[in-house]
Amino acid sequence: MRILFPVIDKKETGIHLRRIMDERALSVKDVQQYLGLGSIQSVYHWLNGISMPTIDNLYALSELFQLPVDEMLCGNRQYDYKAAGRQSARVKRLQAYHDRLLEHKAA
Secondary structure (H helix, E strand, O other), X not given: OOOOOOOEOHHHHHHHHHHHHXXXXXXXXXXXXXXXXXXXXXXHHHHOOOOOOOHHHHHHHHHHHOOOHHHHOOXXXXXXXXXXXXXXXHXXXXXXXXXXXXXXXXX
């Protein structure tokens, strides 16, 4: 069976969250207290791949870890580096065009 849409891998995401916490020397208790959770069980469930943080908690974790939410998650989505390069070039061209328009307007 082929999955046609991106899916988050809870187990891999939990492993990744643990790695991020270890890199930042944060304990489960630190995360629990930062998020104001009633117990540490929720955090252990995330790290063991049993459940996922809510979107609010992911948003708060992104602030704590100083990472975009997307960089905390692991899933089956493939990143197209060639398309990203084209997009980057396209954004640069649009920015240059925008700058020229502003120059002409100011003149």
